[in-house]
Amino acid sequence: MSMVKDIDPRGVQHCETTALGVLLRHEGIDLSEPMLFGLGSGLSFIYWDSKAMGFPFLGGRIKPFELTRNVAAALGLDLLVGETTSPRKAWQNVAVHIDAGRPVGLQLDSYHLDYFTTKVHFGGHIVAMYGYDEQDAYLVDTAPQGGAVTTDLAALARARAERGPMTARHRSFTITAPGGPVSPQDRIIPAIKICADAFLNPPIANLGHRGIEKTAKQVPKWLERSDDPQQDLPRAAALMERAGTGGALFRNLYRDFLAECADLIDNGPLRTGHSLYAEAAALWREVAELIATAGESGDAKTLTRAGAVLHELARVEREAMQALSRVQWPG
Known part of the structure; x- marks a missing residue:
């Protein structure tokens, strides 16, 4: 052994x-889990669908292992x-x-x-x-x-x-840690800005705020897209709320990261970003509930409502990231 x-x-x-x-x-x-997630610039969004896939995939974070690389670089490890x-x-x-x-x-x-x-x-x-x-x-x-x-x-x-x-x-x-334990405080703002820049300037239309807008247009068609909506839609909702996301497609984790940052840095754009991500987390939870209900009931109107909430989410998260891109140390 x-x-x-x-x-x-x-x-x-x-x-x-x-x-x-x-x-x-x-x-x-x-460090707390939200702090690790935020220092790794972990938040993202992807809407992924192809003919080879049984059903579309919604992702709320960057690629696997990129988070680890980012945290190590941020902390000098x-x-x-x-x-x-x-x-x-x-x-x-x-x-x-x-x-x-x-x-x-x-x-x-x-x-x-x-x-x-x-x-x-x-x-x-x-x-x-x-x-x-x-x-x-x-x-x-x-x-x-x-x-x-x-x-x-x-x-x-x-x-x-x-x-x-x-x-x-x-x-x-x-x-x-070659130099022993490190403090993350001076790495917080660069990590926030890296995340905001990637989210606001996605290279393709199914990423970042553009990806959420695309999802708003696609979700109302999901009953037709699925061969087995009673299984596919509740599963998609469960992946958003559970499946290691911390709830609300990782938005709960990022909200809590921003709350920790606001305790360390007195900055108006940071407080705005935190407030908007608290709103976004609640809206994502509502989207998941609507998608699950649509799968169970077969009611297309529920997916139309989910699309409207997603359209609002694209705006809320875009405004949040625009605020966070302006975060700076006070003084």
Whole structure:
């Protein structure tokens, strides 16, 4: 058996911030989940649909692992990433760090994990690993998945080797703080502005505020778009509210990040941005409820209402990000 000592196996709502929290606390850096999400400029929006997809996908955050890269860069941390096509080398990349007393982050497909309650393929899932024995790996996953959990080593190998959308090649990573614990305070404003700029200036029409506007036009057609609306629409609503988003398609997390920032920085545009994201979080919850109801009832008028709320959301979030792009230190 090999086990990293002094692990704080706190699971939170979102997988990547859960794993990041474990690795950072081991380095003496203890930040809230909203702060990690915000420092990683994690908020985004994507409306994704294609002929090959059974049903459209709504995403509320940046690509898997980009959050980790952004947090490491913002805090001046050393991020060591291993990728390989060899399962044997992939295991060595993990074991060498755990044997040396350091937890490791893994990107894998959650479908294969023993403890996972919902069996769907998702190749962008991220966990922290802190130990292993002859049979099991010891992991930290989100609070809804159980926090400190174990999975069979063969299942872990399958999860890491899976190919397909959002997967990585046996990706593993460690984080070290070369200068010791760091304060995030002077990195908050740059992280907010990076997020706002990407949201306000999307390169294509299905991203950022333009993507929300596109969704407003597409959602009223979802009963016709689906082969099985009673299943597809409630599932889409559940992905927005649960599925590691922290609620309201990650808007709750960003609202809470801005609230933490407002306690540290006295700035009018920041308070405006926080107020608007509180409004946006409530509106996203309403959209999810309307979509779920439409799936259960088959009533197209409910989706028309959801479209109207999404149109309002595009405006609210655009105004919020315009305010946040003007945030600065007082004085």
